[in-house]
Amino acid sequence: MGRITGEFAIEAMDLENAGNVSSFIKKTLIQEGIAKPIVKRVSIAIYEAEINVVIHSYGGVCKYEIDDEKIFVRFQDTGPGITDIEQALQPGFSTANNQAIYYGFGAGMGLMNIKNASDEFHISSSPKGTTLDITIYSK
Amino acid sequence: MKVLEILEKIKGTIVTTQIADVEFDGIYAGDLLSHVMGHAKEKNMFLTIMSNMNTIAVASLLDLPVIVLAEDVQPTKDMIQKAEEEGIMIITTTKNVVEVIRHIYAE
Ligand SMILES: Nc1ncnc2c1ncn2[C@@H]1O[C@H](COP(=O)(O)OP(=O)(O)OP(=O)(O)O)[C@@H](O)[C@H]1O
Numbered sequence: 001m002g003r004i005t006g007e008f009a010i011e012a013m014d015l016e017n018a019g020n021v022s023s024f025i026k027k028t029l030i031q032e033g034i035a036k037p038i039v040k041r042v043s044i045a046i047y048e049a050e051i052n053v054v055i056h057s058y059g060g061v062c063k064y065e066i067d068d069e070k071i072f073v074r075f076q077d078t079g080p081g082i083t084d085i086e087q088a089l090q091p092g093f094s095t096a097n098n099q100a101i102y103y104g105f106g107a108g109m110g111l112m113n114i115k116n117a118s119d120e121f122h123i124s125s126s127p128k129g130t131t132l133d134i135t136i137y138s139k
Numbered sequence: 140m141k142v143l144e145i146l147e148k149i150k151g152t153i154v155t156t157q158i159a160d161v162e163f164d165g166i167y168a169g170d171l172l173s174h175v176m177g178h179a180k181e182k183n184m185f186l187t188i189m190s191n192m193n194t195i196a197v198a199s200l201l202d203l204p205v206i207v208l209a210e211d212v213q214p215t216k217d218m219i220q221k222a223e224e225e226g227i228m229i230i231t232t233t234k235n236v237v238e239v240i241r242h243i244y245a246e
Protein backbone atom coordinates (compact mmCIF):
# COMPACT_ATOMS: atom_id res chain seq x y z
CA MET A 1 0.00 0.00 0.00
CA GLY A 2 2.95 2.36 0.54
CA ARG A 3 2.42 5.23 2.86
CA ILE A 4 -0.63 7.45 3.16
CA THR A 5 -0.57 10.64 5.16
CA GLY A 6 -2.92 13.50 5.82
CA GLU A 7 -3.56 16.45 8.03
CA PHE A 8 -6.68 18.21 9.29
CA ALA A 9 -7.46 21.25 11.38
CA ILE A 10 -9.84 20.75 14.32
CA GLU A 11 -11.88 23.71 15.56
CA ALA A 12 -12.55 24.29 19.24
CA MET A 13 -16.20 23.79 20.31
CA ASP A 14 -17.39 23.03 16.78
CA LEU A 15 -19.62 20.25 18.10
CA GLU A 16 -21.72 19.90 14.96
CA ASN A 17 -18.72 18.93 12.82
CA ALA A 18 -16.92 16.97 15.49
CA GLY A 19 -16.22 13.47 14.25
CA ASN A 20 -15.61 14.42 10.61
CA VAL A 21 -11.88 13.80 10.86
CA SER A 22 -12.40 10.36 12.43
CA SER A 23 -15.04 9.53 9.88
CA PHE A 24 -12.70 10.46 7.00
CA ILE A 25 -9.84 8.40 8.39
CA LYS A 26 -12.15 5.44 8.97
CA LYS A 27 -13.25 5.55 5.33
CA THR A 28 -9.64 5.72 4.19
CA LEU A 29 -8.77 2.64 6.27
CA ILE A 30 -11.67 0.70 4.77
CA GLN A 31 -10.61 1.71 1.26
CA GLU A 32 -7.11 0.51 2.02
CA GLY A 33 -8.46 -2.88 3.03
CA ILE A 34 -7.48 -2.69 6.72
CA ALA A 35 -9.14 -5.48 8.75
CA LYS A 36 -12.45 -4.56 10.41
CA PRO A 37 -11.40 -5.09 14.07
CA ILE A 38 -8.42 -2.80 13.48
CA VAL A 39 -10.64 -0.18 11.84
CA LYS A 40 -12.95 -0.31 14.83
CA ARG A 41 -10.13 0.23 17.32
CA VAL A 42 -8.72 3.13 15.33
CA SER A 43 -12.20 4.67 15.00
CA ILE A 44 -12.80 4.56 18.75
CA ALA A 45 -9.39 5.98 19.64
CA ILE A 46 -9.35 8.81 17.14
CA TYR A 47 -12.96 9.82 17.72
CA GLU A 48 -12.33 10.25 21.44
CA ALA A 49 -9.12 12.16 20.74
CA GLU A 50 -10.80 14.38 18.17
CA ILE A 51 -13.66 15.19 20.56
CA ASN A 52 -11.21 16.00 23.32
CA VAL A 53 -9.51 18.56 21.07
CA VAL A 54 -12.94 20.02 20.23
CA ILE A 55 -14.31 20.23 23.77
CA HIS A 56 -11.22 20.74 25.93
CA SER A 57 -8.73 22.69 23.81
CA TYR A 58 -8.38 25.94 21.86
CA GLY A 59 -8.23 23.87 18.67
CA GLY A 60 -5.50 21.93 16.95
CA VAL A 61 -4.48 19.58 14.20
CA CYS A 62 -4.68 15.88 13.50
CA LYS A 63 -2.01 14.17 11.41
CA TYR A 64 -2.24 10.58 10.34
CA GLU A 65 0.07 8.11 8.71
CA ILE A 66 -0.96 4.70 7.42
CA ASP A 67 1.66 2.23 6.25
CA ASP A 68 1.91 -1.53 5.82
CA GLU A 69 2.42 -2.14 9.53
CA LYS A 70 0.52 0.44 11.48
CA ILE A 71 -1.77 3.40 11.76
CA PHE A 72 -0.24 6.35 13.57
CA VAL A 73 -2.33 9.40 14.49
CA ARG A 74 -1.15 12.52 16.29
CA PHE A 75 -3.48 15.11 17.81
CA GLN A 76 -1.80 18.35 18.71
CA ASP A 77 -3.62 21.29 20.20
CA THR A 78 -2.70 24.78 21.38
CA GLY A 79 -3.73 24.60 25.04
CA PRO A 80 -4.70 25.02 27.82
CA GLY A 81 -3.15 21.60 28.48
CA ILE A 82 -3.87 18.90 31.03
CA THR A 83 -2.72 19.80 34.54
CA ASP A 84 -2.58 16.28 35.92
CA ILE A 85 -2.40 13.51 33.30
CA GLU A 86 -2.74 10.71 35.89
CA GLN A 87 -5.97 12.23 37.13
CA ALA A 88 -7.26 12.85 33.60
CA LEU A 89 -6.81 9.15 32.83
CA GLN A 90 -9.03 8.09 35.73
CA PRO A 91 -12.41 6.86 34.49
CA GLY A 92 -15.05 9.39 35.53
CA PHE A 93 -12.76 12.38 35.80
CA SER A 94 -13.98 15.19 33.61
CA THR A 95 -13.81 18.95 33.32
CA ALA A 96 -16.23 19.05 30.37
CA ASN A 97 -18.32 22.23 30.25
CA ASN A 98 -22.12 22.35 30.09
CA GLN A 99 -22.28 22.59 26.33
CA ALA A 100 -20.14 19.47 25.89
CA ILE A 101 -22.29 17.66 28.45
CA TYR A 102 -25.43 18.73 26.60
CA TYR A 103 -24.00 17.01 23.49
CA GLY A 104 -23.38 13.74 25.34
CA PHE A 105 -19.76 14.14 26.41
CA GLY A 106 -18.14 14.43 29.80
CA ALA A 107 -18.42 10.90 31.18
CA GLY A 108 -14.67 10.94 31.75
CA MET A 109 -14.25 7.74 29.73
CA GLY A 110 -12.60 9.02 26.56
CA LEU A 111 -8.92 8.67 27.47
CA MET A 112 -9.62 5.21 28.88
CA ASN A 113 -11.25 4.21 25.61
CA ILE A 114 -8.22 5.50 23.71
CA LYS A 115 -5.87 3.57 25.96
CA ASN A 116 -7.89 0.36 25.58
CA ALA A 117 -8.16 0.68 21.82
CA SER A 118 -4.53 1.50 21.02
CA ASP A 119 -1.34 -0.52 21.02
CA GLU A 120 0.72 2.52 21.92
CA PHE A 121 -0.64 5.67 23.42
CA HIS A 122 1.34 8.66 24.61
CA ILE A 123 0.31 12.05 25.98
CA SER A 124 2.46 15.01 26.71
CA SER A 125 1.00 18.27 27.88
CA SER A 126 1.87 21.77 28.99
CA PRO A 127 -0.17 24.99 29.17
CA LYS A 128 0.94 25.57 25.56
CA GLY A 129 -0.85 22.46 24.40
CA THR A 130 -1.37 18.73 24.45
CA THR A 131 0.06 16.15 22.06
CA LEU A 132 -1.52 12.75 21.95
CA ASP A 133 0.01 9.97 19.85
CA ILE A 134 -1.90 6.83 19.00
CA THR A 135 -0.38 3.81 17.28
CA ILE A 136 -2.35 0.75 16.24
CA TYR A 137 -0.63 -2.11 14.43
CA SER A 138 -2.48 -3.53 11.51
CA LYS A 139 -0.59 -6.82 11.32
CA MET B 140 -33.71 -9.24 14.27
CA LYS B 141 -35.24 -7.07 11.60
CA VAL B 142 -36.52 -3.57 12.23
CA LEU B 143 -39.82 -4.23 10.46
CA GLU B 144 -40.49 -7.10 12.89
CA ILE B 145 -40.38 -4.77 15.89
CA LEU B 146 -41.48 -1.41 14.47
CA GLU B 147 -45.16 -1.88 15.33
CA LYS B 148 -44.33 -3.20 18.82
CA ILE B 149 -42.42 -0.05 19.73
CA LYS B 150 -44.86 2.23 17.84
CA GLY B 151 -41.87 3.49 15.93
CA THR B 152 -41.69 5.83 12.94
CA ILE B 153 -38.86 5.49 10.47
CA VAL B 154 -37.75 9.06 9.71
CA THR B 155 -34.97 8.27 7.24
CA THR B 156 -36.06 7.36 3.72
CA GLN B 157 -33.09 5.54 2.20
CA ILE B 158 -33.47 2.06 3.63
CA ALA B 159 -36.64 0.00 3.97
CA ASP B 160 -35.47 -2.55 6.52
CA VAL B 161 -32.40 -3.17 8.63
CA GLU B 162 -31.03 -6.16 10.42
CA PHE B 163 -29.69 -5.55 13.94
CA ASP B 164 -28.19 -7.78 16.58
CA GLY B 165 -28.86 -6.77 20.20
CA ILE B 166 -29.43 -3.34 21.68
CA TYR B 167 -27.08 -0.84 23.27
CA ALA B 168 -28.95 1.75 25.31
CA GLY B 169 -27.19 4.86 26.58
CA ASP B 170 -26.73 8.58 26.21
CA LEU B 171 -23.13 9.22 27.27
CA LEU B 172 -21.25 8.91 24.04
CA SER B 173 -17.95 7.70 25.46
CA HIS B 174 -19.78 4.84 27.14
CA VAL B 175 -21.41 3.99 23.84
CA MET B 176 -18.02 4.24 22.13
CA GLY B 177 -16.45 1.91 24.65
CA HIS B 178 -19.20 -0.71 24.86
CA ALA B 179 -21.59 -0.86 21.92
CA LYS B 180 -21.06 -3.80 19.58
CA GLU B 181 -21.22 -3.77 15.81
CA LYS B 182 -24.81 -4.31 14.52
CA ASN B 183 -26.37 -3.21 17.83
CA MET B 184 -29.47 -1.05 17.77
CA PHE B 185 -28.48 2.27 19.39
CA LEU B 186 -31.30 3.28 21.73
CA THR B 187 -30.94 6.78 23.14
CA ILE B 188 -32.44 10.15 23.93
CA MET B 189 -29.24 11.91 22.81
CA SER B 190 -30.08 13.53 19.52
CA ASN B 191 -27.38 15.52 17.76
CA MET B 192 -24.82 15.08 14.98
CA ASN B 193 -22.54 13.18 17.35
CA THR B 194 -25.20 10.49 17.77
CA ILE B 195 -24.89 9.80 14.03
CA ALA B 196 -21.08 10.01 14.11
CA VAL B 197 -20.87 7.42 16.89
CA ALA B 198 -23.32 5.08 15.14
CA SER B 199 -21.39 5.42 11.91
CA LEU B 200 -17.96 4.85 13.47
CA LEU B 201 -19.18 1.75 15.32
CA ASP B 202 -21.31 0.35 12.48
CA LEU B 203 -24.56 0.60 14.43
CA PRO B 204 -27.19 0.27 11.68
CA VAL B 205 -30.20 1.77 13.45
CA ILE B 206 -30.72 4.58 15.97
CA VAL B 207 -33.93 4.63 18.00
CA LEU B 208 -34.70 8.01 19.56
CA ALA B 209 -36.93 7.40 22.57
CA GLU B 210 -39.33 9.68 24.46
CA ASP B 211 -40.39 11.54 21.32
CA VAL B 212 -36.96 13.09 20.87
CA GLN B 213 -36.74 14.33 17.26
CA PRO B 214 -33.71 14.46 14.96
CA THR B 215 -32.82 17.61 13.00
CA LYS B 216 -32.91 17.68 9.18
CA ASP B 217 -29.10 17.68 9.16
CA MET B 218 -29.06 14.53 11.27
CA ILE B 219 -31.48 12.77 8.94
CA GLN B 220 -29.42 13.77 5.92
CA LYS B 221 -26.18 12.63 7.54
CA ALA B 222 -27.71 9.33 8.63
CA GLU B 223 -28.94 8.71 5.08
CA GLU B 224 -25.47 9.43 3.71
CA GLU B 225 -24.03 6.93 6.15
CA GLY B 226 -26.67 4.28 5.49
CA ILE B 227 -28.08 4.49 9.02
CA MET B 228 -31.78 4.24 9.82
CA ILE B 229 -33.34 6.57 12.42
CA ILE B 230 -36.56 5.63 14.20
CA THR B 231 -38.50 7.84 16.60
CA THR B 232 -40.97 6.68 19.23
CA THR B 233 -42.87 8.24 22.11
CA LYS B 234 -42.00 5.24 24.30
CA ASN B 235 -39.17 5.44 26.80
CA VAL B 236 -36.02 3.34 26.70
CA VAL B 237 -37.29 0.68 29.09
CA GLU B 238 -40.58 0.32 27.20
CA VAL B 239 -38.76 -0.01 23.89
CA ILE B 240 -36.59 -2.82 25.22
CA ARG B 241 -39.54 -4.52 26.89
CA HIS B 242 -41.63 -4.41 23.71
CA ILE B 243 -38.81 -5.63 21.48
CA TYR B 244 -38.22 -8.68 23.63
CA ALA B 245 -41.88 -9.36 24.50
CA GLU B 246 -43.19 -12.68 23.20
N1 LIG C 1 -6.82 17.89 24.57
C1 LIG C 1 -7.08 18.17 25.84
N2 LIG C 1 -6.78 19.40 26.32
C2 LIG C 1 -7.03 19.72 27.62
N3 LIG C 1 -7.57 18.86 28.52
C3 LIG C 1 -7.88 17.63 28.08
C4 LIG C 1 -7.65 17.22 26.74
N4 LIG C 1 -8.03 15.93 26.62
C5 LIG C 1 -8.48 15.56 27.83
N5 LIG C 1 -8.38 16.58 28.72
C6 LIG C 1 -8.73 16.53 30.16
O1 LIG C 1 -8.82 15.18 30.58
C7 LIG C 1 -10.14 14.92 31.10
C8 LIG C 1 -10.53 13.49 30.82
O2 LIG C 1 -10.67 13.28 29.42
P1 LIG C 1 -11.61 12.10 28.90
O3 LIG C 1 -11.62 12.12 27.42
O4 LIG C 1 -11.20 10.84 29.56
O5 LIG C 1 -13.05 12.50 29.48
P2 LIG C 1 -14.02 13.67 28.99
O6 LIG C 1 -13.58 14.16 27.65
O7 LIG C 1 -14.10 14.67 30.06
O8 LIG C 1 -15.41 12.90 28.87
P3 LIG C 1 -15.77 11.80 27.76
O9 LIG C 1 -14.55 11.55 26.92
O10 LIG C 1 -16.19 10.59 28.50
O11 LIG C 1 -16.87 12.40 26.95
C9 LIG C 1 -11.01 15.96 30.46
O12 LIG C 1 -12.20 16.20 31.17
C10 LIG C 1 -10.08 17.18 30.47
O13 LIG C 1 -10.00 17.74 31.76
Ligand SMILES: [Mg+2]
Nearest residue numbers: 048052110111
Ligand atom coordinates in the same frame (compact mmCIF):
# COMPACT_ATOMS: atom_id res chain seq x y z
MG1 LIG D 1 -13.18 12.84 26.09
